[in-house]
Amino acid sequence: MLKGSARAHTNIALIKYWGKANEELIIPMNNSLSLTLDAFYTETTVIFSEDLTADTFYLDDSLQDEKSTEKVSRFLDLVRKMATCPLFAEVKSYNHVPYAAGLASSSSGLAALAAACNQALQLDLSDRDLSRLARRGSGSACRSIFPGFVEWQKGNSDETSFAEVVPSNGWENELAMLFILINDQEKDVSSRDGMRRTVETSAFYEGWLQTTPQDLASAKIAIHAQDFNKLGSIAENNALKMHGTTLAAVPPFTYWSPDSLKAMQAVRKMRAAGIPCYFTMDAGPNVKVLCLKKDAEKIKAKLRDYFATDQLVTAFSGPGITYL
Numbered sequence: 001m002l003k004g005s006a007r008a009h010t011n012i013a014l015i016k017y018w019g020k021a022n023e024e025l026i027i028p029m030n031n032s033l034s035l036t037l038d039a040f041y042t043e044t045t046v047i048f049s050e051d052l053t054a055d056t057f058y059l060d061d062s063l064q065d066e067k068s069t070e071k072v073s074r075f076l077d078l079v080r081k082m083a084t085c086p087l088f089a090e091v092k093s094y095n096h097v098p099y100a101a102g103l104a105s106s107s108s109g110l111a112a113l114a115a116a117c118n119q120a121l122q123l124d125l126s127d128r129d130l131s132r133l134a135r136r137g138s139g140s141a142c143r144s145i146f147p148g149f150v151e152w153q154k155g156n157s158d159e160t161s162f163a164e165v166v167p168s169n170g171w172e173n174e175l176a177m178l179f180i181l182i183n184d185q186e187k188d189v190s191s192r193d194g195m196r197r198t199v200e201t202s203a204f205y206e207g208w209l210q211t212t213p214q215d216l217a218s219a220k221i222a223i224h225a226q227d228f229n230k231l232g233s234i235a236e237n238n239a240l241k242m243h244g245t246t247l248a249a250v251p252p253f254t255y256w257s258p259d260s261l262k263a264m265q266a267v268r269k270m271r272a273a274g275i276p277c278y279f280t281m282d283a284g285p286n287v288k289v290l291c292l293k294k295d296a297e298k299i300k301a302k303l304r305d306y307f308a309t310d311q312l313v314t315a316f317s318g319p320g321i322t323y324l
């Protein structure tokens, strides 16, 4: 029996990953930049054993159906090949998300699974190689191997597409991200399907590709200069551009719900009143507000005018992979 256990935290991109150049290897079209957060994480234990006759996957103690087990199995096939190990595995994952708010994340999930497999099969991967492995499970997972600000270098091959820390002199510890949890009944378009449809059909995708490298370079300059307003405004603009591409996809789609717009307006209003804060959004209706740690409580109090207390969760910069 071979066993490994690891914890990985969710990351939220300030410059988004949106579109693949290679679907099978998960090589992205553009570099992205994220902040790893403390509030949401996944703990995963994997056991490879001769006693098993199939892969099994439990999430929060409930046995998962064939479809989600298959995604895990495909990832396990990669590591079995790397380790020349023929054994089936049992995977048990726990998502730690406040108020069970549907924030289960592929970034922390696949990063934790990759690290647990690294330990179980004694692959002895460097953090860079672990990020390459996590990338094969879900692109954004490669960034969750590292703490704080992280850049995913898109590269052009399996070897050259990996994440690394963006030096910041610890500035991330002065920042916070407030999550506004918005429930919406609409059927989801997964990030995987959404980005594929956008790459293939959106007339705006070219504009995304042309401008994102400059956003990324400016974001890194802002991090180096510890210029919050600059970083925030680049991140907000980059998120709006990403979401703009979905409106021109065929068929069109959007991740925004009426409450997402309400949250964006609230952020703009606070900013107009002199409180520095900026929003970002991913492949769902939740809105995340980037702010300075010292302003987080004040902003949260103002957001209570619009949203219920249990819809608001504060996160700070978080750690990279931890082996358990």
Ligand code: DP6
Residues within 6 Å of the ligand: 012, 013, 015, 016, 017, 018, 026, 032, 106, 107, 137, 138, 139, 140, 141, 191, 192, 281, 282, 283
């Ligand atoms: C909008 O990493 O979930 O959150 O690689 O297909 O698994 P796959 O996609 P995923 O996409 C994340 C997209 C995003 C932006 C980001 O995190 O950079």
